[in-house]
Amino acid sequence: MSIGILTSGGDCPGLNAVIRGAVLKGTQIYNQEFVGFRGGWRGVVDGDIMPLARKDIQGISKQGGTILGTSRTNPFEGDGGADRVRENMARLGVDSLIAIGGEGTLAAAKRLTDAGIKIVGVPKTVDNDLSATDYTFGFDTAVQIATDAMDRLRTTGDSHGRCMVAEVMGRHVGWIALHSGMAAGAHVILIPEQKTSLDQICAWVQSVKDRGRAPLVVVAEGFHLDSMDDPHSERGLDAFGRPRLGGIGEILAPIIEERTGLETRATTLGHIQRGGTPSSYDRVLATRYGMAAVDSVMHQRWGRMVSLSGTSITHVAFEDALGKLNTVSQSRYDEAAILFG
Numbered sequence: 001m002s003i004g005i006l007t008s009g010g011d012c013p014g015l016n017a018v019i020r021g022a023v024l025k026g027t028q029i030y031n032q033e034f035v036g037f038r039g040g041w042r043g044v045v046d047g048d049i050m051p052l053a054r055k056d057i058q059g060i061s062k063q064g065g066t067i068l069g070t071s072r073t074n075p076f077e078g079d080g081g082a083d084r085v086r087e088n089m090a091r092l093g094v095d096s097l098i099a100i101g102g103e104g105t106l107a108a109a110k111r112l113t114d115a116g117i118k119i120v121g122v123p124k125t126v127d128n129d130l131s132a133t134d135y136t137f138g139f140d141t142a143v144q145i146a147t148d149a150m151d152r153l154r155t156t157g158d159s160h161g162r163c164m165v166a167e168v169m170g171r172h173v174g175w176i177a178l179h180s181g182m183a184a185g186a187h188v189i190l191i192p193e194q195k196t197s198l199d200q201i202c203a204w205v206q207s208v209k210d211r212g213r214a215p216l217v218v219v220a221e222g223f224h225l226d227s228m229d230d231p232h233s234e235r236g237l238d239a240f241g242r243p244r245l246g247g248i249g250e251i252l253a254p255i256i257e258e259r260t261g262l263e264t265r266a267t268t269l270g271h272i273q274r275g276g277t278p279s280s281y282d283r284v285l286a287t288r289y290g291m292a293a294v295d296s297v298m299h300q301r302w303g304r305m306v307s308l309s310g311t312s313i314t315h316v317a318f319e320d321a322l323g324k325l326n327t328v329s330q331s332r333y334d335e336a337a338i339l340f341g
């Protein structure tokens, strides 16, 4: 019997390092065999597998994305369901699953675990929005990419004396904006947790302008002004039916320009934040998660995900890992806001 691995939901740097860590420890220490399910839960429902022997995972921890592919397929929709998953696993000789994904993937994993399927989880979120772990891989890389981009925006902004608006990822939480904004010395950081008025934003920009500096405004895609009910969305729905966010930077830039008289440009970093080589921190964390997930399989810790607590790997039940977001606290925001304007 082998262990099946899948990656599900939005990709992020470090997924391959999890796969490598799991396969290396599983083959070396436990003499286990592995297969990969292609395209997230779709591969589990369709029985679409690929080999995951030691030679298949050589050198992949430095590769972005996921060699397994991913999707936002709900395993209970269409032809899916727990019976279908169980039948496929039995037919393919797969005894248990390591599901690597965000809260949606873990919600699906919990339902399948409740139906008796043996699953352990590995948390994935580039936004760092899962409360049941201190950090997940992908976040550090995204923050570094965003910081590099902002450093570049500042040199061109300084040269022209312009206000630069940088939009970063962050659907429900503003961690990428907060960390990259602090690192890059942003003058304004706008996050989903803190509705802010245009008057306040323009006052910060104006004070930077008055000091003769070129303002940098960082905005998370999920931010909304105090006058808006929901985050800005004009790109339809994703495969899971959620509004595709993005574009708030382009909305803010002309308003800031009109109100402050300062020429303003917006840049949306988008999926660049999720692509490419993972940072060393993310590779190490992801590798440790992968190895810990195999330990969990061997200890039959079904229905639990590996998690980082301080510097130690711990285990959290799926139900405790779901439903509570890791938001930016008021004190972390207040600390950053001392640097605004």
Ligand SMILES: Nc1ncnc2c1ncn2[C@@H]1O[C@H](COP(=O)(O)OP(=O)(O)O)[C@@H](O)[C@H]1O
Binding pocket: 008, 009, 010, 011, 040, 041, 071, 072, 073, 074, 075, 076, 101, 102, 103, 104, 105, 106, 107, 108, 111, 240
């Ligand atoms: N309650 C649920 N039951 C079954 N599948 C779910 C549930 N919630 C979400 N999903 C599935 O979870 C996956 C996406 O969620 P997630 O892993 O959090 O990634 P992301 O946040 O990047 O979209 C999809 O496969 C989606 O269909």
Ligand SMILES: O=P(O)(O)OC[C@H]1O[C@](O)(COP(=O)(O)O)[C@@H](O)[C@@H]1O
Binding pocket: 009, 010, 011, 012, 102, 124, 125, 126, 127, 128, 129, 169, 170, 171, 221, 238, 244, 245, 274
């Ligand atoms: O373009 P996609 O794949 O729909 O994903 C966009 C969303 O994924 C995210 O990057 C979240 O990813 P995580 O689930 O990894 O935190 C959001 O910031 C963004 O709204």
Ligand SMILES: [Mg+2]
Binding pocket: 009, 102, 103, 104, 125
């Ligand atoms: Mg998610």
